[in-house]
Amino acid sequence: MKNDTDFAELSEIDRRHWLHPVVALQQHEERGATIWTAADRIHLIDADGRRVQDAFSGLWCVNVGYGQESVVRAATEQMRKLPYSTGYFHFASEPAIRLAGRLTALAPEGLTRVLFGQGGSDAVDTAIRTIRYFFNATGRPTKKHFIGLQRGYHGSSAVGSGLTALPLFHKHFDVPGPQQHHIPSPYPYRHADGPDPAAVLASTVRTLEAKVAELGADNVAAFICEPIQGSGGVIIPPPGFLAAMRATCDRLGILLIVDEVITGFGRTGPLFACAAEGVTPDVLTLAKGLTAGYAPMSATLITEELYRGIAGAGRDGTPFGHGQTYAGHPVSAAVANAVLDLYTDGGLIENGQRVGRYFESRLKELEALRCVGEVRVRGLLGAVELVADKTTKAKPDPALKMGQRVLDHASQNGLVFRAFGDDILGFAPSLNYTEADVDVLIERLRASIAHVFS
Ligand SMILES: Cc1ncc(COP(=O)(O)O)c(C=O)c1O
Incomplete structure (x- = not known):
């Protein structure tokens, strides 16, 4: 790289070589970055x-x-001291261990275990893989279907993009798959039963019940939702939505995944939006505010029941076949710890x-x-x-x-x-x-x- 940045040259390289996320590609070639x-x-x-x-x-x-200098310092010091260590082979690093302890202490009670990853899409994929494994390992292999909300966004991974319900993430990508379904968004302003919040809430409960009845509860693994639908247009469901979804999932015998990739870490006021409704999901996905974008990282938190189910399947010594090179990356974890300090003590x-x-x-x-x-x-x-x-x-x-x-x-x-x-x-x-x-x-x-x- 030259010292005096030539922005015209940079722009030209960008037009020719960088395929940007979620832009109209030909338009980008014309417009430039x-x-x-x-x-x-x-x-x-x-x-x-x-x-x-x-x-x-x-x-x-x-x-x-x-x-934020404290975050920059934490990253620099960690890079100097131990820039990388894997979580494979029973290896670990102090920042990742401390972060696991802090996150499970701060999250809604009952979420005792954490799987680290690289970003929100990955957190959602990890949730899906973990839940599939859990039901197979605990003798309920028919529980395969996932239900989400129209206008939901859960990332753009090969499988998770099918739980996303925005058309441009589906067209030409062969999702949603046959085990992925969506019910209407609890969008009071444009809901067929809106705008009365109580009517929208009742309708959402009814449609979830109906979808589970149609598929058969023994075939449904989980319902996934954001506390507020971010990329779908910041759709704020009626008050009591998460609590109602928790109660409905319990009644129907399916798991609840709450995707707090956007709403986590103070975005809506409390540290986690589900805590504000007194809800503990079975799986909580976090990213974005976890490291405040200073380094990539996600966390998928699960309950002790899920953990016991998946851990028990490996009692013969078989490893749990899920992980990535950068899961629990020490620099990202050090950044996350410094960011958590800013939220809590700062x-x-x-x-x-x-x-x-x-x-x-x-x-x-x-x-x-x-x-x-x-x-x-x-x-x-x-x-x-x-x-x-x-x-x-x-x-x-x-x-x-x-x-x-x-x-x-x-x-x-x-x-x-x-x-x-x-x-x-x-x-x-x-x-x-x-x-x-x-x-x-x-x-x-x-x-x-x-x-x-x-
Ligand atoms: C609720 C939610 N889940 C998952 C994701 C995917 O996260 P990422 O872009 O880090 O893969 C996003 C991204 O905006 C999101 O808003």
């Missing part, structure tokens, strides 16, 4: 030295904000809760706009759903790409967030935001909406 060169607190800095406020924590992951959870309440009230103000159908927000996770007609809830013509235009205008004016395909704008400010940062966000967002809809 926006190259970020540095970041600081809540700002990204681009190739021209422009500072842009990040209202999406990277990809809803940099929960602690940029430039006051970031409290700051996120206080600023989250302010963000909720400020974002809700936009609901008064004619082009905004609904604002959904909990803590530092929010969405603005754009509409062409507030009364009929009709969406803008997709060809007009209104959401993308609002984002384009905002990013030219110093603010990035996310525009989902269906004119829903997504927000996930980091937990180190101040009230003044929220004011800047709202002001720039409001100006961009006004510009595009004028």
